[in-house]
Amino acid sequence: MSKSSETRPLGVALAGFGTVGSGLGRLLVENADIIRRRTGRDVAVRAVLVRDAHKAREVPLPPGAVLTTDPARLVNDPGIDVLVELMGGIDAARGIISAALEHGKHVVTANKALLAEDGLALFRLARRKRRILRYEASVAGAIPVVQALKESLVGNRIESLMGILNGTSNYILSEMTSSGVEFGEALRQAQELGFAEADPTLDIDGHDAAHKLVLLIRLAWGVDYPYAALAVRGIRGMAALDIRFAREFGYRIKLIGQARLAADGAGAPGDAPLRLEAGVFPALVHHTFLLA
Known part of the structure; x- marks a missing residue:
């Protein structure tokens, strides 16, 4: 990876701006200094996907983010490195996650229903495309248990x-x-x-x-x-x-x-x-x- 790609802001798109999505957007803004110190890189929210662009919102968009109702705006933007899916539901979420992986983007999701009912194909797609598909927030996010099972307990026999x-x-x-x-x-x-x-x-x-x-x-x-x-x-x-x-x-x-x-x-x-x-x-x- 070139030095320029390591130091430029990590481009993030939020698919969904409800309670969870707006909360994440707010935290990325409020904790920008902490994130920069710990990772050595800024995080820039470049686009936010919503169903209704005219709906009044209590939480403002992160600075510089574009509001859109078009999923292709998130998937096709070369400046977006990570798609964060917080829409919920099955069909629409599956479509945008699949498209993001196909276009070489990493994905983070809290969509437990999608991953439980139809996640195997998405994990296989991510592996084939050599992209990251993370989902810590989908199961007991505050504990946390997903990374513990994936990494810390990988050498243990779970009974x-x-x-x-x-x-x-x-x-x-x-x-x-x-x-x-x-x-x-x-x-x-x-x-x-x-x-x-x-x-x-x-x-x-x-x-x-x-x-x-x-x-x-x-x-x-x-x-x-x-x-x-x-x-x-x-x-x-x-x-x-x-x-x-x-x-x-x-x-x-x-x-x-x-x-x-x-x-x-x-x-x-x-x-x-x-x-x-x-x-x-x-x-x-x-x-x-x-x-x-």
Whole structure:
């Protein structure tokens, strides 16, 4: 790489400027000095893709960024090195990520649904084009777990994964436990506080956690676990009475995502086909256990 390409600003395009996209744009501006000191390079947001260019926005565009409704504006611009996809959804996001990789751009995405349901083709495309496809923010971004599984634990044999993978459901169950309210009231509070979407289906029916679990399985065991084959049950319909009965016996109810090697799938690679047991489900967790 030439010195000029190393020192010029890294050109970034944001596909989506909603809550997450605008937050990222704001942080790139506010933390520009920190980023420059740590990386030795500036980051310049050159374009922002939105559905409606006339919509009023609370967060201003980063300086120098062009607002556009045309995905080709991001894909074809030679000054853009990295596409950050924060649109959500499947079809449109798949299209722009594929086009960006085909045009030699690196990609960062938080789209857990796309990667869980149709990510294998995108990972193969990125590998073929020798481009980077990163997705740390798609699964437990604040922990973080993706890079830990990809790098720090790459030499370890993972036997099981278990965790609370959805914050909305966890808030609802925690509120039902601490305040004794019914499910509907806890959900309403979560929506008022901004923890739950207006349509909370993906969260309370377990699908958000399931998308994340599929990605973690791919990292931990190197297999593509079909999302459609995953057993998924959410917390819709959970009653305060269920919570009280669990407490009487020293348990808490949590929505758990879990994957583990099956008893007959514990051999070393090559000894036997890898078999996994995986699912998302409400579970009784003893009050002394960390997840409680």
